Amino acid sequence: MRTLPLIEVNQLCHDYDGTGGGIQQISFRIFKGEFILVAGKNGSGKSTLFRHLNALLMPTTGDLLVHGRSIRKDPLAARKAVGLVFQDADTQIVGETVADDIAFGPENLGLARNKIQERVDLALDALGLSQLRERNPSSLSGGEKRRLAIAGVVAMDPEVIVLDEPFSNLDHPGTLDLIACIEKLHRTGHTIVLSTHDIEKVITLATRMIILDRGRLVADDLPQALLKHLEPFGVREPCASRLGMAVQPWAS
Amino acid sequence: MTLFTYVPSTSLAHGLDVRCKLCCLSLMSIATLQGGPVPLSLITAMVAGLLIATAIRPLTLFRELKLFFLLVAMVFISRSVTTGGEPIINLWGISATKQGIVAGALLSWKFVLVMLMGIVFTKTTKPSHVKGAVQWFLRPIPFVPETRVAVMISLFLRFMPLILTQASEVSQAQQARCFHLEKNPVKRLLRPTVPLLKKTFQSADQLALAMEARSYSDKRTDPVFIRSGQEPLILALCFLVLGLSFIV
Numbered sequence: 001m002r003t004l005p006l007i008e009v010n011q012l013c014h015d016y017d018g019t020g021g022g023i024q025q026i027s028f029r030i031f032k033g034e035f036i037l038v039a040g041k042n043g044s045g046k047s048t049l050f051r052h053l054n055a056l057l058m059p060t061t062g063d064l065l066v067h068g069r070s071i072r073k074d075p076l077a078a079r080k081a082v083g084l085v086f087q088d089a090d091t092q093i094v095g096e097t098v099a100d101d102i103a104f105g106p107e108n109l110g111l112a113r114n115k116i117q118e119r120v121d122l123a124l125d126a127l128g129l130s131q132l133r134e135r136n137p138s139s140l141s142g143g144e145k146r147r148l149a150i151a152g153v154v155a156m157d158p159e160v161i162v163l164d165e166p167f168s169n170l171d172h173p174g175t176l177d178l179i180a181c182i183e184k185l186h187r188t189g190h191t192i193v194l195s196t197h198d199i200e201k202v203i204t205l206a207t208r209m210i211i212l213d214r215g216r217l218v219a220d221d222l223p224q225a226l227l228k229h230l231e232p233f234g235v236r237e238p239c240a241s242r243l244g245m246a247v248q249p250w251a252s
Numbered sequence: 253m254t255l256f257t258y259v260p261s262t263s264l265a266h267g268l269d270v271r272c273k274l275c276c277l278s279l280m281s282i283a284t285l286q287g288g289p290v291p292l293s294l295i296t297a298m299v300a301g302l303l304i305a306t307a308i309r310p311l312t313l314f315r316e317l318k319l320f321f322l323l324v325a326m327v328f329i330s331r332s333v334t335t336g337g338e339p340i341i342n343l344w345g346i347s348a349t350k351q352g353i354v355a356g357a358l359l360s361w362k363f364v365l366v367m368l369m370g371i372v373f374t375k376t377t378k379p380s381h382v383k384g385a386v387q388w389f390l391r392p393i394p395f396v397p398e399t400r401v402a403v404m405i406s407l408f409l410r411f412m413p414l415i416l417t418q419a420s421e422v423s424q425a426q427q428a429r430c431f432h433l434e435k436n437p438v439k440r441l442l443r444p445t446v447p448l449l450k451k452t453f454q455s456a457d458q459l460a461l462a463m464e465a466r467s468y469s470d471k472r473t474d475p476v477f478i479r480s481g482q483e484p485l486i487l488a489l490c491f492l493v494l495g496l497s498f499i500v
Binding site: 096104108111 | 260407413458459461464465466468471472
């Protein structure tokens with residue numbers, strides 16, 4: 001029997017300028033332990049949806065409940081439960097050293113200094129950044145910056161981690177490292193919601209897939225069930241699937 | 253610039269409470285600007301000791317500060333030729349006086365000392381600790397939002413290199429399209445400035461969102477200060493040197 005949903009999205013609409021853009025009538029639920037892959041072409045509404053999950057944007061109509069509480073009434077609870085990692089790591093790293101940046105979120109939550117230290121150590125370890133704790137973030141590689149951005153969110157101990165296009169502008173080793181970290185976070189009990197254009201990288205990890213098109217949710221099913229129906233929505237079908245083979249995992 | 257970045261170590265200066273270091277820096281700066289050769293020699297010995305402890309190579313120091321040394325040389329020359337007194341060198345009708353050379357050397361010595369003290373401070377102090385100290389010093393001042401000021405300092409330190417990188421990228425992208433051939437000075441100024449400002453504002457917008465996503469508020473955990481126990485002794489020594497600078 002399935003437990004209560006962590007997040008419940010009910011008829012969510014967000015209209016930026018009164019012309020009907022943004023997202024429209026989106027409804028779905030997120031359960032503990034899921035790995036949800038969100039796909040769709042540019043402008044399909046993925047980032048807008050993600051910003052609602054973290055209560056950065058408020059619905060124009062409809063509602064979004066985190067643990068049964070509306071984000072309108074308790075946005076801080078939504079931010080504690082849902083960690084959002086943005087596409088551009090450079091503009092979300094605020095600390096002068098790796099450890100300082102990871103401590104930024106727990107400091108905002110007003111935690112005691114020893115608790116913050118504990119959270120920083122755990123996040124550094126989880127993302128494989130322990131050796132870089134005193135490094136200046138501007139000297140890190142693209143993949144390391146992306147892992148730092150995730151560590152900053154992990155240190156806030158959220159149940160759900162939302163990653164907006166985490167693989168953009170990453171080289172192959174950086175991508176593999178990041179996939180391994182995301183897989184580890186999922187294995188250790190985090191619920192993952194991730195958007196990407198190149199679904200081949202994580203489709204074998206995903207337990208569910210959602211496709212957005214022009215601000216609407218057009219498909220919500222098991223990833224394997226949607227593989228042959230992606231291209232009309234601007235999402236490339238993995239090469240192996242096109243050739244009639246099983247898609248291989250990127251991370252071991 | 254590598255000279256002004258924090259380098260972790262276990263030296264005496266690294267272990268001192270940042271608030272003590274800021275006080276010492278202020279006292280020594282006053283003593284340097286106020287004092288004559290005796291206190292300056294004392295301060296030089298102290299700064300040299302700290303520089304050796306932080307393991308900065310003299311060659312690296314000179315290379316990184318070559319423009320500063322050029323400025324110091326200009327100050328020295330200017331003082332030497334504009335101060336009245338007994339002329340000892342005469343070149344192309346310009347005389348350098350004995351009094352001018354002494355005054356120029358003293359002033360240059362002071363400038364170099366203040367710069368070296370700044371380097372010792374930045375090399376031995378984490379920017380987050382400076383932020384914490386600023387917050388602590390501002391707290392008693394009414395109507396000053398000390399947490400916000402501290403975060404602004406932190407963001408400035410963090411984003412300055414990013415803005416410089418973006419400026420370099422914009423400049424290179426425009427040079428790749430032969431912008432360096434443009435003769436109009438207004439266009440030369442505006443063309444790189446507009447995209448850079450646009451990028452900077454976009455980054456600021458994304459930064460604000462990212463901070464909000466991480467629950468940023470003014471009610472944050474207070475910074476902690478770690479003491480080595482040497483602070484009273486070091487402060488006393490700095491006060492002694494400051495006193496000497498007014499006497500000798």
